[in-house]
Amino acid sequence: QITLKESGPTLVKPTQTLTLTCTFSGFSLSTSGVGVGWIRQPPGKALEWLALIYWDDDKRYSPSLKSRLTITKDTSKKQVVLTMTNMDPVDTATYYCAHSHHTSSWLYDYWGQGTLVTVSS
């Protein structure tokens, strides 16, 4: 059974760096094809794709946020970490992590519950 759970601060100040951790179970990030991605959703708005990391450490980023994002993995801890620098109130959103795979059948099939991050002074 695949599960994912996001953790991190609920409140950050403008200009600070946000660090979110996705802790997962039920799969391994050392298995060929497997990935974990991050998606966010501002209150009342649409989903926005942020970043994705694969088992082979291939990393993909949203071009509009690439300069501010870093995604890393710790295979042994079963964790994926997303950092976002220079936070702004417009970054207030629920941040989700999701299981992914190069094979479409298993792409974004399981999601975490999400964590709401508010950016405010």
Next chain:
Amino acid sequence: DIQMTQSPSSLSASVGDRVTITCRASQGIRNDLGWYQQKPGKAPKRLIYTASSLQSGVPSRFSGSGSGTEFTLTISSLQPEDFATYYCLQHNSYPYTFGQGTKLEIK
């Protein structure tokens, strides 16, 4: 980036109605598209993958079709639990992109 244009942005319908939601891609994406349902305060749930494959456990009243640039999600007979927001996601090329969502409301 590939733009996904979803329509309508909102829709009022009644229980038992047949409903269709459309996503158009700004360029061809083969069948690299999924459909997601999201209820308030909950994570998105995948309904359809590769444009027309039904996710295990999802009722058969949901179906998807299309290829290339135009895709549809159809709910054949709306049930009370289907009132939610629906999103498409293209995964043909990076960055992956979502449609802007369709909010399905009770008439």
